[in-house]
Ligand code: ATP
């Protein structure tokens with residue numbers, strides 16, 4: 001094989017002290033994502049290299065397109081690090097292309113190489129001009145950009161460039177607990193949290209018989225759709241029925257949503273502690289519904305000191321939908337099964353709740369015991385890449 005995938009790291013370039021940790025985490029993630037392929041993966045401080053079988057290139061590209069921490073990648077030709085080999089390979093590659101203007105850009109990290117970057121670009125430019133008719137150099141806006149990277153053992157030549165997903169490799173931050181409902185917003189919030197390098201567990205509040213098993217399956221499908229961007233996900237299913245019924249029985253209808261969300265946060269805090277998480281992540285977006293006004297958020301957030309990360313807080317619904325479509329969760333999210341928040345929506349939820357009024361409502365029933373029972377009876381499903389299904393999809 002004379003070609004290789006050459007990966008350029010993303011923002012990790014700026015993280016000097018953590019560089020090795022970032023690169024090693026990305027390396028592990030790439031290795032794990034490509035474990036079903038016949039590949040050889042190596043790395044240095046500036047690049048990662050994937051040797052692959054030609055017939056797998058398209059599938060491998062679609063996998064690495066989803067791995068966070070990759071800024072750019074190239075499909076590059078490999079050549080020995082000596083000037084004659086580089087010249088003849090460049091010429092062979094460029095001769096297959098149709099172009100009028102070009103530019104050569106060289107990058108020499110191997111300082112023993114006899115030519116510096118500028119000299120190498122000039123030399124290669126000269127070779128191309130001499131051997132191909134009616135073309136010229138355009139340094140500002142070339143039709144063909146020939147890139148050459150000179151490294152100690154091998155050198156690389158490429159004409160193409162593909163953008164990766166950016167972000168940080170998943171695993172450079174500890175675990176966040178994603179509140180995953182069946183809606184549009186929370187899977188997008190999960191995707192954005194993964195992009196910052198968090199690993200995720202997911203938590204789904206279920207209120208059977210008021211919610212259906214289809215609603216649960218929808219959440220499982222959504223969690224699966226996040227897998228290509230991260231690692232395996234533990235989905236914790238909380239039985240919320242008793243608490244929800246108690247809220248409806250005891251609280252004023254306009255406070256029902258506020259109290260319900262305060263209960264969810266109380267449970268989330270216990271789950272974060274029980275399963276070694278660090279933060280809560282959810283799909284709240286400022287102003288989207290009554291429970292997401294800033295006043296509501298303050299009252300709801302008051303029950304926990306665990307940080308709540310709201311990746312879509314400042315996005316428009318249409319921006320969230322765009323991401324949902326891109327990560328292929330949208331079609332699943334708009335399936336009609338109701339989740340526990342939508343089943344009992346009151347006609348007039350309070351827009352400006354207060355902490356005092358919420359506490360008065362909550363004094364109407366003994367929720368502590370119910371919360372502990374809900375946390376102790378959590379059912380956890382391991383959402384994993386199903387290898388068979390996974391490879392048959394490719
Ligand atoms: P989504 O589209 O993600 O369902 P939403 O606009 O419907 O969000 P809400 O129902 O108010 O908004 O919920 C806000 C956030 O609270 C959700 O994005 C999700 O993170 C969390 N959440 C709501 N319901 C549940 C649930 N049943 N299980 C787990 N998390 C939930």
Ligand code: MG
Nearest residue numbers: 181182183341
């Ligand atoms: Mg919802």
